[in-house]
Amino acid sequence: MxxxxxxxxxxxxxxxxxxxxxxxxxxxxxxxxxxxxxxxxxxxxxxxxxxxxxxxGRTRNIGVIVPFLDRWFFSTVLSGISAALMREGYDITLYNITADEDMRRHVFDTFLRRQRVDAVIAVSIELDDDETRHLLDLGLPVIVIGGPSSPLDTLTVDDMAVAQLATEHLIALGHRDIAHIGASPAFDLDFHIPTNRRRGFERAMANAGIPLDPAFFEPADFTVEGGYRAAKQLLGRPGPRPTAVFAASDEMAVGAILAARDLGVAVPEDLSVVGIDGHELGEFFRLTTVDQFPFRQGERAAEAVLATLTDGEAGGIPAALPFGLNVRGTTARRVQRENLPAQGGMPPY
The missing domain is CATH 1.10.260.40 (lambda repressor-like DNA-binding domains)
Structure with a gap:
């Protein structure tokens, strides 16, 4: 050797x-x-x-705590973290927080206390007081994506502002009968992201003077299947039908597009659909979305950790994570049905 x-x-x-x-x-x-x-x-x-x-005195190893490994958003953030750390010669130790409370406690009580990592990144996990204390007691840099998680350094996306931007896009196109596919209370866990996105939707509607219709809200589980089922309910039940749908995730928005297709509802001629995330499927479905750049979120978290290890603080890394509206082919100005062309809508997939 x-x-x-x-x-x-x-x-x-x-x-x-x-x-x-x-x-x-x-x-x-x-x-x-x-x-x-x-x-x-x-x-x-x-x-x-x-x-x-x-x-x-360094392991050149960063501990990363994630709630899910099999969901696109978390795996994309993790890819961003990994790419940034590998460029600087750092390894990753991954801790998957499951629904098992004993296993979650074991991560904070035992695994992280073995001093095998130089710093910790927590991805979209709301830490309780005991978990926060355990992390602070380690004396290591900790960066949280999601927040707010005072007194820990946190990178946050303003979920109310994200949802408000998506809804305002639909309103600017002339839509007033706007449905929202959100989440059930059981899914509203860490940082109450679904609730904040619903509040952003409601704020945009209130600012525009548009009354909310309780029949135009349908809960789902942030999956394509959940969005499909929710849209089937919104579009298939008797009574008034929305002309637009704001889905609180891109996966649910894709489900809504598929449900509309199966019901013979043309997108965007009969129904505009907008989501949130910047999912990789968005380009394929021509989905209008508010992109929150999850890969870049991971890179920023890694950069903040490395800056703290080098300089003692994550200075220069903005705490507010960026987002932006990406208009594609699933939203259009509201027009009367009789004015529509004979052919239109999304192509078959």
């Missing part, structure tokens, strides 16, 4: 210079750094993580 001494001889520098050049800690001239990197590459030398940890 190639050792650091061989790399030093080939590069014509000391072993200390090799260590500084490959770890990124300490001053090394650019020419020496390049010679060391070329020598290490030629010899197939890789820095021992254990030796590096002993020398620096």
């Amino acid at each position: 190639t050792g650091i001494d061989e790399v030093a001889r080939l590069a014509g520098v000391s072993t200390a210079t090799v260590s500084r050049a490959l770890s990124g800690r300490g001053h090394v001239s650019e020419s020496a750094r390049l010679r060391v990197q070329e020598a290490a590459s030629a010899l197939g030398y890789v820095v021992s993580s254990r030796a590096s940890s002993l020398a620096s």
Whole structure:
């Protein structure tokens, strides 16, 4: 196995210079750094993580806590975290918080206290007082995506503002009979995202002087199947039918589009549909959405953690996460049915 001494001889520098050049800690001239990197590459030398940890007191490993691994949003945020950390030579230890309360407690009481990570990122998990105290007691940098999670550093998306923007887009297109596919109370868990999105919808409607129709709200579970079932109820029951749907997630919006197709309701001629998230399926379905850039959320969380490890604070990383309206083909100005062309709507999939 190639050792650091061989790399030093080939590069014509000391072993200390090799260590500084490959770890990124300490001053090394650019020419020496390049010679060391070329020598290490030629010899197939890789820095021992254990030796590096002993020398620096760092594991170069970040703990990431997520509530779900099988849902697109969380896996996309995780991909952003991983990409940013890998660029800087850091590994990830993943902790999946399940519905099992004992397992969740074990993560905070035992796993994180083993001191195998340099920092912690919590993704869309509302931490209780005990969990927050456990994290603070570790003495490690902690970044939370979701928030607010005072006294922890938090990166947040304003879910009320996100939903308000989506609804205002429909209102600007002339829609007044706007339905909302949201979530049942059982799904309204960490940070009350579904409730905040419903409040943003209601605020936009109130600002426009549009009365809310209780019949135009249908709960779902933030899945395509849930959105499909909810839209079937909204569009298939007797009585007035909405001309637009604001779904609190892109997956539910896609379900609404599929339900409309099955009921012979043309999108966007008969029904405009807007979602939230920036889901990868959005481009395929030409879905109008408010993109909250989940991959970039993960990158920002990783950058904040690395800044804290380097500078002692996450300064320069904005706490408010960006979002933006992406208008595609599922929303259109409200027109009378008799004025519609004979052909139209979404293409078959």
